[in-house]
Amino acid sequence: MSKYQLQVVFDRKDRTYRFNEEVSGKVVLDTRAQLTCRKIWIDYGWRTHGKGNQDKGVGSPLNLLSEAAQLRSGERREYPFRFRTPSGPATYHGHILNVDWYVTAHAHLDIPFRPNIKNEQDFLLGISMSKDELSSRPQDARIKLPADPDIQPGNPPKDPFLPKIFGGLGILLFLVAFFSSSLRYYAFSLLLGLFVAYLIYSYVFPAILRANWKRKFEINDLRITPAELYPGDRVTCRLQFQTKRKIYLDHFAATLSAEEVAISEGGSDRSEFKHVAYKQSYVKSYKENLIAGRLISFDCVLPVLPGAPATFVSSHNDIKWSVKVKISFNRWPGWEKTIPITVLRR
Amino acid sequence: MTNMRLAYAHLNLRWNPFGVISIEDAPQLAVVEVEEFVDRLQRPGFALQFLGEPGRGKTTHLLALREYFPQAPYLHFREKAEIPQAPLLFLDDTQWLPASLRKRIFSRQSSFVIGTLIDHSKELIKAGMQHTSVCLKGVTVDHLGLIIKRRIEWARRGPGPVPGVPESEITRLIQEYNGDTRAILSRLYEEFQALEGITDVKISIAGSV
Numbered sequence A: 001m002s003k004y005q006l007q008v009v010f011d012r013k014d015r016t017y018r019f020n021e022e023v024s025g026k027v028v029l030d031t032r033a034q035l036t037c038r039k040i041w042i043d044y045g046w047r048t049h050g051k052g053n054q055d056k057g058v059g060s061p062l063n064l065l066s067e068a069a070q071l072r073s074g075e076r077r078e079y080p081f082r083f084r085t086p087s088g089p090a091t092y093h094g095h096i097l098n099v100d101w102y103v104t105a106h107a108h109l110d111i112p113f114r115p116n117i118k119n120e121q122d123f124l125l126g127i128s129m130s131k132d133e134l135s136s137r138p139q140d141a142r143i144k145l146p147a148d149p150d151i152q153p154g155n156p157p158k159d160p161f162l163p164k165i166f167g168g169l170g171i172l173l174f175l176v177a178f179f180s181s182s183l184r185y186y187a188f189s190l191l192l193g194l195f196v197a198y199l200i201y202s203y204v205f206p207a208i209l210r211a212n213w214k215r216k217f218e219i220n221d222l223r224i225t226p227a228e229l230y231p232g233d234r235v236t237c238r239l240q241f242q243t244k245r246k247i248y249l250d251h252f253a254a255t256l257s258a259e260e261v262a263i264s265e266g267g268s269d270r271s272e273f274k275h276v277a278y279k280q281s282y283v284k285s286y287k288e289n290l291i292a293g294r295l296i297s298f299d300c301v302l303p304v305l306p307g308a309p310a311t312f313v314s315s316h317n318d319i320k321w322s323v324k325v326k327i328s329f330n331r332w333p334g335w336e337k338t339i340p341i342t343v344l345r346r
Numbered sequence B: 001m002t003n004m005r006l007a008y009a010h011l012n013l014r015w016n017p018f019g020v021i022s023i024e025d026a027p028q029l030a031v032v033e034v035e036e037f038v039d040r041l042q043r044p045g046f047a048l049q050f051l052g053e054p055g056r057g058k059t060t061h062l063l064a065l066r067e068y069f070p071q072a073p074y075l076h077f078r079e080k081a082e083i084p085q086a087p088l089l090f091l092d093d094t095q096w097l098p099a100s101l102r103k104r105i106f107s108r109q110s111s112f113v114i115g116t117l118i119d120h121s122k123e124l125i126k127a128g129m130q131h132t133s134v135c136l137k138g139v140t141v142d143h144l145g146l147i148i149k150r151r152i153e154w155a156r157r158g159p160g161p162v163p164g165v166p167e168s169e170i171t172r173l174i175q176e177y178n179g180d181t182r183a184i185l186s187r188l189y190e191e192f193q194a195l196e197g198i199t200d201v202k203i204s205i206a207g208s209v
Helices: A131-136 A162-183 A186-216 B035-041 B058-066 B099-106 B121-126 B141-155 B167-177 B181-194
Strands: A004-010 A022-031 A035-050 A056-058 A062-065 A069-071 A076-084 A097-109 A116-125 A151-153 A217-225 A234-243 A247-266 A269-290 A295-303 A317-329 A335-343 B046-051 B074-076 B088-092 B111-116 B130-135
Touching (some): A022 A097, A035 A076, A097 A247, A097 A317, A162 A186, A217 A317, A217 A335, A234 A317, A295 A317, B035 B058, B035 B111, B046 B058, B141 B181, B167 B181
Parallel strands (some): B074 B088
Antiparallel strands (some): A022 A076, A035 A056, A035 A097, A217 A234, A234 A295, A247 A317
């Protein structure tokens, strides 16, 4: 042990607090040598840690000792503190993002070279559950599953992928052959072909898709309600569309998800990391040829389990909630739309 | 409320040691030797450039050296930044600056600590500056071992055992990631996330037995 030790001790053993609740404890200063303590204060605040750059919020410091105090060797002094917790953000422990609260005690001692010492301890505030706890928890009784028996929880099937690959390769080969024959510079032709294929894939193909959807159906209604809700509530998703031509409808899918997003900027590197912290998907299978003029409705209820993390937004770290609605057709990539929602903390 | 434990308490840690570190914590965690340049940088007309591929520790060296000059501005050029007048400037990622702007900066009566992917030696000589280049390449087992140990101690929650990374695993990591420290630390982040208790990390590398 060094000649002096500073320690934050919470009155509550589990260090777990609700929002707007009083946190109390003491700062303990132990000395093994005679010294003068000029000042003791605490500050408290939240900080992120994980794969993103650190974001933080700090409360006002609280003075515990403003006048110099003489301490004898072997003496222990305790300085009580109390403060009311703010109303957020909640403690969150995820995979790439964590939000934690800390109380830091500082002491300014009358000693040379290293007069300022500190001790930091974490506490839990208005906590959310981790992903593991969420997945192991039974469905809450208040949450009713969708009334439509055809709507089942589960991951929606993926879009057909092979047509995309063959389409892309076909475009590329055609372009390379075209430019090669006219220019006779194969490396240049390949690069040009790749560039044009990229343009076609990124801009032309989506435009063709949009035009195809516009020709074949019209979205009459798309509502996600409410836009703001609490853990334990349900999101209602209503999608209604009318066919304009004959069309093969494969399935509808609605996915409610929370995603951790962490941005790391350091040195010459900037990376964005994403991790799905919460996901609930429902699928309604149709597999039916529809005639023109059919009005189709898809209503789905998606539960936000109690204890699910609240929306969190800071400079480099976010928890983003959204509902993705998708209509899938035969052969063609499906139509989809992602709508952000906000989950508030209880 | 749910019964939740403090972060990483099961590992006797307070956070994942291999997450992103703040600019304030970087100097205490840096395993670098930069003291020899401190004296020379106190006078104008000297440039020290740290050269290397991404993830080799250029920024770490800059921040460690800046501990000796806390008043000196640190500028990172991924974003557009105003360049203040100062006797010593820390310039990171100068390869993003147009050569004409670099020429104007280097002609100032200042000293510079530079982090860059490309060598500015010719430009510095043209500007009449004395300069030293430090090429950062790879990492040794001992050096990486020290970085890892320092990170774990920094994250320590209390006395007692904490997870470790044996030397054999450090060797495998260096081979797998070709000495890219940033990539190795990122891998260790995932390894520590997966730990269920206090134990040594065992790296599984694709294709190895």
